Amino acid sequence: MWKRAEKQCGRGECSMVTRKDIAQRAGVSVSVVSRALNNSGYVEEEKKRKILMIAEQMGYHPNPVAMSLMTQRTKQILFYCRELENAFNIEVYEGMLEVAKKHDYMVVVHGKLDFKSVRSIMVDGLILPSEKITDVYLKGAGKNYNLPVVSASYGDSISFVKSVPIVECDLWEGTRMVLQYLWDRGHRKIAMIMPYELENANARTCAYKEFMQYELREKMREYYFGISKRGLINDERVMNFMEEKIQDNITIPEDFFGKGMLAAEIFRERKCDATAALCFNDDMALGFYRGLKKLGYGIPEDVSIVGIDGIYARKYADLFLTSLKLNPRMQGARCMEVLLDVLQGKKVKYVTRIPLCVEEGESVRTIER
Template sequence: MVTRKEVARKAGVSVSVVSRAMNNSGYVEAEKKKRILEVADKLGYYPHPVAEALQKRRTKQLLFFCKDLRNSFYIDMYQGMVEAAGKRDYMMVFNGSMDFENIRNTMIDGIIMPNEVITRHYLDTVGKNYRLPVVSASYGSPVRFSRSVPRVEIDMEKVMELAVKELRANGHRRLALAMPYPFRCTDVRRLAFCSLMEEVYGDRMKDYYIGIHREDLAGDSRILAFLEEEERENGMRLLEEDFFGKGELAAQLFVERKIDATAVVAFNDEFALGMCKRFHALGIRVPRDISLIGIDGSSARKYQDPCLTSVGLFPEKQGAKCVNVLLDMLEGKKVKYISGSPVKLVKGESVKKLD
């Protein structure tokens, strides 16, 4: 029976280099790796269960690395990935853990990351030595990567422009923005909203910002008490894990602070649906009493009554494009390092037309 030691001796390298080449678990020079694989082929050495993968130099699997399994946006994105991968004879693998070390033990040819922040964290840790091809879904964040990684980007400035334009077209002038971040955050959604509404609010902008973050809630004892009660009932920390729960808290804040806006732009659809639920519990009807618009255009919006108006990011298309860019890289094709993904207003019944 052929062993790795024999492959190493024949290829003129150490056993550890052979192991890295076979397992795709660390950096090996391209020419050296090619020689090792050729020697393994010739000697008939195929480590179970990757014999076929070794022969073809491909596992025919791609990994979507995403923790947020509650968010329907990412489920829709994954569905787009599955369909696109299937058309090119590939399979998608879903990893719902933030343990990057697990990637080393997964038989994959490349990785798709859900956003720029997670991509950077991966590149700065395990990705330093584990140099599989990576593509990142992107939302306009100024995050810099330690090495070049293609991004499939959604123009969040345009997204916010579409949301504000729709509300203004329906007669709304006083708009609020509900986000899971503090007011000082650099999220593109917040920056775009502030730019669009600066003429209206001036230095009062913060009065129309609902930040679901402990930094912004520090002086609000009633809301913190409500938060603690909700966290006890749900058995989780809402400010860390659950956009829907954050949306509920945002609606409570809107009422407690007596914000005089007639419409709210929510961080995403899950956030907006949470706001709808809480508004309803407080006797406030959407859109009769308050208009609401989300961001994502996810499938979950269809099951809200009334159906949520949203700016569609078409996560299925973004996911499909991530797959195609990654497979083009694997096939040695030239790819753009920033590719766009479409956005469009998706109308529902959650925005009221004012007289």
């Protein structure tokens, strides 16, 4: 990256260094300097090295606005994300930054989620945080707007109105992986802690119902804790929570930690005999853990707990939470790599999958059978 500098004049006046100044010192035309600095078109290797050295010595730096007009590239990507307080999304963003830096790109974060504002932001491409958000964008503001888009995905069954590359953490497969992990450690009565009602189509819920149907049968609802207004229709406690609302403007983040705390209260009220609980994400798992601990439960002696995400923040609790690791940094990095390939006109796979694994902590015990 060239540094900004001033050209010194004889009477103490100054101006910005231009390509014409570099051309004069190098003894070449301005067009040759432009090809050398843009790495576009042929320039003899020796001559190119000389031009780059002179530009570095003079401290040349192109005007970014002028460059974007000339190249039709802003070197900026927009990560359009509503939940910036969610540690998972921050790790996804950090993965994007690692790749962007290597390609001299910036990543701009927009947290308001007013889709109409996308058209007024100067960016080369857009990364969206989930298939639900992408679906809303494509049906609304993005319907007739040809900004390149890549979406993070979590295994939910949504068909986009037009093709968009996705970088997927398959949570149907991942949920089954965690349930099998608990099953192999002797757990048969496994509860599910979710922010949605049992009838929702989230990949986690679908995988749980399929895996546990022969063990729980008609008692499934007793072991499923859907902490939502639809799931707990007559419970005034859930009315205190703001819940996600998918509209053209998406501004309401969910309090997963608080819902986890409430799930612990209801777990005790139902006198649930589950020996393990799988939670929607790590935030909800940490809230559930905190709530059970306040109520006198031992973790993992009385109840084993597993989260989903694998965020680094779970290490700061007084008990290291076992979690399905989704590799959020890797997902962010892959989203950026795919989008840059699209911008460069390369062929891309429309589904890139991120490997998942159970990262063991201290919150699961083995039941001897």
